[in-house]
Amino acid sequence: SQTIHQWPATLVQPVGSPLSLECTVEGTSNPNLYWYRQAAGRGLQLLFYSVGIGQISSEVPQNLSASRPQDRQFILSSKKLLLSDSGFYLCAWSVYNQPQHFGDGTRLSIL
Amino acid sequence: QKEVEQDPGPLSVPEGAIVSLNCTYSNSAFQYFMWYRQYSRKGPELLMYTYSSGNKEDGRFTAQVDKSSKYISLFIRDSQPSDSATYLCAMSDSNYQLIWGAGTKLIIKP
Numbered sequence: 001s002q003t004i005h006q007w008p009a010t011l012v013q014p015v016g017s018p019l020s021l022e023c024t025v026e027g028t029s030n031p032n033l034y035w036y037r038q039a040a041g042r043g044l045q046l047l048f049y050s051v052g053i054g055q056i057s058s059e060v061p062q063n064l065s066a067s068r069p070q071d072r073q074f075i076l077s078s079k080k081l082l083l084s085d086s087g088f089y090l091c092a093w094s095v096y097n098q099p100q101h102f103g104d105g106t107r108l109s110i111l
Numbered sequence: 112q113k114e115v116e117q118d119p120g121p122l123s124v125p126e127g128a129i130v131s132l133n134c135t136y137s138n139s140a141f142q143y144f145m146w147y148r149q150y151s152r153k154g155p156e157l158l159m160y161t162y163s164s165g166n167k168e169d170g171r172f173t174a175q176v177d178k179s180s181k182y183i184s185l186f187i188r189d190s191q192p193s194d195s196a197t198y199l200c201a202m203s204d205s206n207y208q209l210i211w212g213a214g215t216k217l218i219i220k221p
Contacts, residue, residue: 006154041119043199043211044155090154099145100209102154 002027006091006103014111019064019078021106023091026072031093033074034100035066038088050074086110114138117200117212125220130187134200134212137181141202141210144176146185149197149214158198159185190219 003026013019025031032051036044046059048066056066063082067075074091088107092100117134124130132146142163147155159174161167167174173186183202187194200212 041213043115043117043213044201044209046208049208092154097143099143099157099160101157102147104154105152107152 002093002101004091004093004101004103006106008106009104010107010109012109012111013081015083016080019076019081019085019108021076021089021091021108023074023076023103024072025074025093028072028093028095030071031095032100033068034092034094035074035076036090036092038090038105040088044090048076081110083110114210115200115202115212118215119213121216121218123218123220124190126190126192128190128219130185130190130194130217130219132185132187132198132200132215132217134183134202135181136183136202136210138204138210139178139181140204142178142205143203144174144183145201145209146172146174146183147199147201149199151196155199192219192221195219 006023034049035047038044050056050068064078088105090105091103094100115136144161146159148158149155161174161176164176164178171188175184195218197214197216199214201209203209
């Protein structure tokens with residue numbers, strides 16, 4: 001069966017520091033991969049999605065970037081975090097026209 | 112106007128009650144409809160997935176889609192305290208990019 005792993009679960013970072021969040025999927029090949037951010041009490045905002053290695057589409061201009069160095073690995077990065085980057089970050093995968101499945105997220109707090 | 116509207120709640124009901132959760136949408140091109148359940152500090156978990164109009168039942172859960180009214184519903188029968196969570200609706204057209212509701216917080220009182 002397919003599983004998705006996201007880490008870390010919680011992260012506290014100072015303003016201006018770099019960021020790297022990692023997501024890996026097991027049990028499937030060539031998945032579509034997604035990064036979302038969820039603000040408290042709000043729906044999910046799509047940040048990036050990828051349909052293959054090295055193929056990244058950005059939905060929201062910001063100081064975050066994403067990379068897909070391997071088929072089942074998706075990384076969210078920032079060179080310098082802002083206070084506004086605080087939130088709950090979720091990685092998801094899907095195949096073909098099937099629904100997306102989510103990891104347990106990373107709660108990021110910027111101080 | 113948002114593409115998908117969902118009452119944020121909270122919706123509080125006694126244990127054993129039938130729960131009705133709803134979303135309305137404006138884009139008539141939507142044809143894939145999903146309901147996700149999200150517990151606090153966890154990722155959303157897929158509950159129900161339907162294509163086009165009609166009903167789908169899975170245990171205590173029933174999803175209903177009315178494309179003519181642009182309205183979808185999730186019914187929970189015999190609600191349990193463990194059903195307390197935030198319920199998110201999501202939908203898409205043929206390009207599979209999901210448009211999300213804001214989520215409804217549901218509280219089942221023992």
